[in-house]
Amino acid sequence: MGMTMTQKILAHAAGLPEVKAGQLIMADLDLVLGNDITSPVAIHELEKMKVEGVFNKDKIALVPDHFVPNKDIKSAEHCKCVREFARKNEITNYFEVGQMGIEHALLPEKGLTVPGDVIIGADSHTCTYGALGAFSTGVGSTDMAAGMATGQAWFKVPSAIRFNIVGKPAKHISGKDLILHIIGMIGVDGALYRSMEFTGEGIRHLTMDDRFTIANMAIEAGGKNGIFPVDEITEEYLKEHATRPYTVYEADPDAEYDETIEIDLSTLRPTVSFPHLPENTHTIDQIHAEGDIKIDQVVIGSCTNGRIQDMREAAEILKGRKVAPGVRLIVIPATQSVYLQSMEEGLLRTFIEAGGVVSTPTCGPCLGGYMGVLAQGERCVSTTNRNFVGRMGHVDSEIYLASPAVAAASAITGQISCPEDL
Numbered sequence: 001m002g003m004t005m006t007q008k009i010l011a012h013a014a015g016l017p018e019v020k021a022g023q024l025i026m027a028d029l030d031l032v033l034g035n036d037i038t039s040p041v042a043i044h045e046l047e048k049m050k051v052e053g054v055f056n057k058d059k060i061a062l063v064p065d066h067f068v069p070n071k072d073i074k075s076a077e078h079c080k081c082v083r084e085f086a087r088k089n090e091i092t093n094y095f096e097v098g099q100m101g102i103e104h105a106l107l108p109e110k111g112l113t114v115p116g117d118v119i120i121g122a123d124s125h126t127c128t129y130g131a132l133g134a135f136s137t138g139v140g141s142t143d144m145a146a147g148m149a150t151g152q153a154w155f156k157v158p159s160a161i162r163f164n165i166v167g168k169p170a171k172h173i174s175g176k177d178l179i180l181h182i183i184g185m186i187g188v189d190g191a192l193y194r195s196m197e198f199t200g201e202g203i204r205h206l207t208m209d210d211r212f213t214i215a216n217m218a219i220e221a222g223g224k225n226g227i228f229p230v231d232e233i234t235e236e237y238l239k240e241h242a243t244r245p246y247t248v249y250e251a252d253p254d255a256e257y258d259e260t261i262e263i264d265l266s267t268l269r270p271t272v273s274f275p276h277l278p279e280n281t282h283t284i285d286q287i288h289a290e291g292d293i294k295i296d297q298v299v300i301g302s303c304t305n306g307r308i309q310d311m312r313e314a315a316e317i318l319k320g321r322k323v324a325p326g327v328r329l330i331v332i333p334a335t336q337s338v339y340l341q342s343m344e345e346g347l348l349r350t351f352i353e354a355g356g357v358v359s360t361p362t363c364g365p366c367l368g369g370y371m372g373v374l375a376q377g378e379r380c381v382s383t384t385n386r387n388f389v390g391r392m393g394h395v396d397s398e399i400y401l402a403s404p405a406v407a408a409a410s411a412i413t414g415q416i417s418c419p420e421d422l
Contacts, residue, residue, distance in 0.1 A: 002252025004160045005227050006195040009135040009249050013118040021159035021256070029059065030134075031112060032147040033121030035103055036064035040081040041141035042122060046149060054089050055151035061093040061112055062086050063103035066363045071370045101335025101361040104128040104216060104303035109241055109335055115230045116247035120144065120153050125303050125385065127218045130227035131211035132234060133248060137225045158224040160195040161186075162257040165202035167266035172419045174313070175210030176305060176383065176403035179217045180271040182263065184281030192222035194258065197251065199229060202265045208237045209309035216304045217385050220278040270418040272381075273401035276389045284406070284418045293400070297380040298323075298411040299392075300404050301332025301359070302366045305383035308338050310404040315347040317408040317419050318354040324414030329356030330372045336361060356411070368392045374399075381410045 003011065003018060011019040013027035034042055039062055054060055062082050067075035086094035093112060100106065104125050107113050115133035119126060122144035129136035139153065147153050163182065183190075196218045198211075206214070211228050218226030228234070230248045238246070270284040287293065300306075300314050311333060323329045331351045333339040339361060342348050348358050365372030366384040374380055374393030379400065382392065387399035400416060409417040 001256050002254040004195060004255045004257070005133070005197055005229065005249050005251045006135050006160060006225060007157060008251070009116055009118060010155060010157055012116070019157045021157055023157045024154060025157060026152055026154050027118050029120060029147050029151050029153055030117040031059055031061060031119040032144060033061045033063070033103060033107065033119065033123065033126060034144050035066055035123055036068060036075065036078050036082055037066050038122030038141045038144065039085070040078050042145040042148065043081060043085045045142050045145035049145065049149065051149045054091070054148045057090050058092045059151065060091050060148055061107055062091055063095050063100055063106055065100055065102050065361070066367060067369050068100060068362055069097055069360065099336065101337070102303045102306055102363055105307055105334035105338070108132060108212065109337055111242035111244070114238060114242050114244060114246035115234070116249055120147050124219045125216050127223065127225045128212055128216040128303065130215040130218065130225050131208065132238070133228060133230040135225055135227065138219060156193070158193055158195045159258050160197050161191055162260040163196060163198045164260055164262045165198060165200040165206070165265060166262060167202050167264040168205045169265040169268055172313070172405040173265070173268050173270065174403045174405065175206055175213035177268050177271045178263065178265065179214045180273050180278070180281050180401065181268055183217065183221045183273070183278045184271065185261070186221055188220060188277055188279045189222040191218065193224050196221065196223040196226040198226070203228065203231065204233070205265060207309055208233060209307045212307065213304055217278070220385060270403065270406050272406060272416060273387055275387055275398040275400070278385070278387060278401060287416055293416045294379065295327060295381050295400070295410055295415060296378040297328045297330065297372060297374065298407050299330050299332070299365050299372055299380060299382040299384060300407050301330070301334060302363065302384040303334065304385045305404050306332055306334025306338065308341050310383065311338060311342045311347050312345070314404040314408040315350040317405060317422070318356070318412065319350045321354055321412050323355035323411045327411055327414050329354065329411045330359060330365065331356050332359040332362060332364060332371070334361055365392055381407050381416060383407050
């Protein structure tokens, strides 16, 4: 029996001719990632292990992004720990304020993730890089420490679900709508420890930013990783951002999948995930039928939807309009590059003239960190990835996950809406 994309990448990294689902392997790593929350724990574990140095200073990326610029003394101490470790070990890819961005948007932009890579990160949304045809997955801080020390990690080879994407999406239907639709179909554990492999002619209608969004949220369906084939769209992105060589892997024609699910993009409608799980999805038509849902805040940003396509989509809808009275609009470009490009294209002016505020790149409100924490009883439409109880602040607040288009339209009307409602 043949191998899936993920299985081929893992077999190569393990130095094996083939692997099978369920097999335990030790694989070489191309990149180990940590942030300001998870890295200090890993660094302290390295100290306990009495490990001197790291396996390869060029294959570790440290990105303070969750509470940066520092929110308080505790976050400042965390970042100081990471900064000192990076200096001591001469870590090549350490990104300080001024160069940093949200890690999962920053690393592909910097060309640090390419097809065929095996990447671990002490952050659950490390699965983002599957958009480029890499195997990437989140791990705990102890595994990150072991990875930094040895350049290896163990894995149980995952089985796979194939998502065959067909059709062409309507205007304002994005990768966020697709992944929310999928999570609504299969549930938050529907792909538990399985690879979510996306195929089909419909993929050519998904931009790289769409693909990053979809792979980013594979974990919200329980997936071990999400992965896309490398095509012309991927190659164009890599020409712009990456310089090092890479290997393209393709699934064998006789690769074994647990199941195949076909999704027609032309049938998708704007989709929103209601509190308090990403699987609790409703289409805009269902929402209108159920009655208006008034909101207090809108957040457009995060590692899921803070890229330039997201900024442009939101600005197109907000241009010449005003945020509804009583609604707070917070826009967070994911990296300094996205921020600068948004400024040069006049998008930041659009957000500000509409009545929104623009933040420096940070994860911030996504995890209830800062820059938009919710009070009791408040509702937020957010382009982030999780809407668990208390995720963005008070346990009695509510988060509605949506695309940038839905978020921008909702900011204007003051209730959950889509562009066609304007």
